[in-house]
Amino acid sequence: MLAKEIERAGIPTVFVTALPTVATMIGVNRNVHAPAITHPFGLDGSERRRIVERGMEMLQADVTPTTVWEVA
Amino acid sequence: MVKAVHYLNQFFAGLGAEEAAETEPTRLDGAVGPGRGLQAQLDGVEIAATVACGDDYFAEHEDEALDRLLALIEAEQPAVLVAGPAFGSGRYGYACARVVAAAAERGIPAVTAMHPENPGAGAAGRALVVPTQVNVAGMREALPVLGRLASALAAGRELGSPDEEGYLPRGFRRNRFAEQPGAVRAIDLLLAKLGGEVRSEVAAGFDRVPPPAPVQDLGTALLALVTEAGCVPQGNPDRLPTIRARGWLRYPLEGVESLSPEAYESVHGGFDVTLANEDPNRLVPLDTVRALEREGRIARLHDAFYTTTGNGTPVESATRFGREIAAELRDAGVQAVLLSGT
Numbered sequence: 142m143l144a145k146e147i148e149r150a151g152i153p154t155v156f157v158t159a160l161p162t163v164a165t166m167i168g169v170n171r172n173v174h175a176p177a178i179t180h181p182f183g184l185d186g187s188e189r190r191r192i193v194e195r196g197m198e199m200l201q202a203d204v205t206p207t208t209v210w211e212v213a
Numbered sequence: 214m215v216k217a218v219h220y221l222n223q224f225f226a227g228l229g230a231e232e233a234a235e236t237e238p239t240r241l242d243g244a245v246g247p248g249r250g251l252q253a254q255l256d257g258v259e260i261a262a263t264v265a266c267g268d269d270y271f272a273e274h275e276d277e278a279l280d281r282l283l284a285l286i287e288a289e290q291p292a293v294l295v296a297g298p299a300f301g302s303g304r305y306g307y308a309c310a311r312v313v314a315a316a317a318e319r320g321i322p323a324v325t326a327m328h329p330e331n332p333g334a335g336a337a338g339r340a341l342v343v344p345t346q347v348n349v350a351g352m353r354e355a356l357p358v359l360g361r362l363a364s365a366l367a368a369g370r371e372l373g374s375p376d377e378e379g380y381l382p383r384g385f386r387r388n389r390f391a392e393q394p395g396a397v398r399a400i401d402l403l404l405a406k407l408g409g410e411v412r413s414e415v416a417a418g419f420d421r422v423p424p425p426a427p428v429q430d431l432g433t434a435l436l437a438l439v440t441e442a443g444c445v446p447q448g449n450p451d452r453l454p455t456i457r458a459r460g461w462l463r464y465p466l467e468g469v470e471s472l473s474p475e476a477y478e479s480v481h482g483g484f485d486v487t488l489a490n491e492d493p494n495r496l497v498p499l500d501t502v503r504a505l506e507r508e509g510r511i512a513r514l515h516d517a518f519y520t521t522t523g524n525g526t527p528v529e530s531a532t533r534f535g536r537e538i539a540a541e542l543r544d545a546g547v548q549a550v551l552l553s554g555t
Contacts, residue, residue: 142526142528142531142532142534142535143439143441143521143523143531143534143535143538143552143554144535144550144552144554145422145532145535146332146532146534146535146536146538146539147439147535147538147539147542147550147552148422148424148425149330149332149334149335149422149535149536149539150303150330150331150332150536150539150540150542150543151330151425151543152425152539152542152543152547152548152549152550153424153425153426153427153428153548153549153550154425154549154550154551154552155550155551155552156552156553156554157551157552157553157554158553158554158555159555160554160555164554166419167419168419168420168421168422170422170423170424171424175553178484178555179484179485179486179487179488179489179495179555180488180489180495180496181442181495181496181553181554181555182494182495182496182497182498182501182553183495184488184495186500186501189494189495189498189500189501190501190504192498193498193501193502193505193551196551197431197505197510197511200427200428200431200549200551201427201428201429201430201431202427203424203426203427204424204427205424206421206423206424208424
């Protein structure tokens with residue numbers, strides 16, 4: 142819900158979550174699929190970097206509503 | 214002739230701009246500033262008083278400001294309260310929304326006006342919200358609608374649907390007789406859909422927000438970090454709850470390059486925080502974002518991060534937190550957000 146309200150204020154927001162199905166159900170638009178509930182931004186620095194970079198890519202991309210991107 | 218009260222922020226009330234944002238709740242006689250234009254659009258209603266409050270004062274003393282403003286408003290015994298228009302101003306829109314919602318709860322019909330994406334737009338409770346343009350260029354367009362609705366509320370006239378009257382839907386259902394039976398209407402919708410036009414009589418459970426336009430270039434953007442994973446300074450000094458959070462917190466990031474396990478922890482009661490407490494950057498990726506900032510991949514990281522515990526939070530509360538945080542981010546000029554959830 143936080144993501145939606147920030148989006149509603151016009152600020153592109155990427156939600157990094159291990160539960161993208163819930164996120165799309167409630168209507169969050171830009172979602173990156175996190176590796177786990179316990180560590181949404183990965184375990185180590187290199188995994189973290191990949192997740193953040195994917196998020197940055199999504200912030201700069203046009204998306205159709207409620208889209209989920211995986212991280213390579 | 215019945216009475217109205219008009220709520221304005223410090224700027225529109227002519228008390229000063231940002232330097233007057235700490236103005237305490239105050240009362241002015243009659244119509245002030247845009248209230249004069251509004252008065253010309255009112256029918257059978259006279260603006261007896263204007264109450265004003267600084268945007269920052271309201272944000273920082275919400276409950277107290279609300280109490281004081283309501284006392285000032287109720288003293289006039291108005292038939293209607295009008296707030297704004299606030300256009301795109303986040304703090305102002307939020308204050309307008311809270312004031313009209315509270316007034317409506319106490320039996321004073323109320324209407325405000327702001328851009329539909331204003332964080333206050335969904336926080337007005339039973340009060341009406343008139344959609345406006347994002348900035349003050351929309352004043353001329355907004356005042357007639359605001360005046361008409363305020364006059365209708367003051368007269369106790371029953372309102373038509375949001376589409377008919379020009380206010381934002383509030384989610385209420387009213388029974389009325391349809392001209393045609395459901396079966397006929399359903400076939401009409403199907404035929405329209407086959408022709409490429411999608412219409413619905415019923416809105417889906419969760420509303421949809423159109424995705425904001427992408428950031429053109431993060432290298433020139435101000436990015437903020439937000440989390441609902443309950444990340445807080447070690448010891449949880451402000452006592453963020455582990456579940457059913459009543460609010461959110463903001464912590465400074467100036468000079469902080471990484472979230473160390475000595476200085477930060479997670480108090481989220483809905484997942485095992487062991488891994489997060491070994492390295493809080495796993496929840497709020499500060500170390501990585503700082504590296505990207507040094508590399509020029511993002512222009513700047515916002516000097517604070519926002520945190521709450523997204524555990525057992527009612528939709529209504531989460532929505533309110535989101536609106537409040539959004540208002541601050543907007544006022545700070547944040548252009549992009551990375552939000553971590555669990």
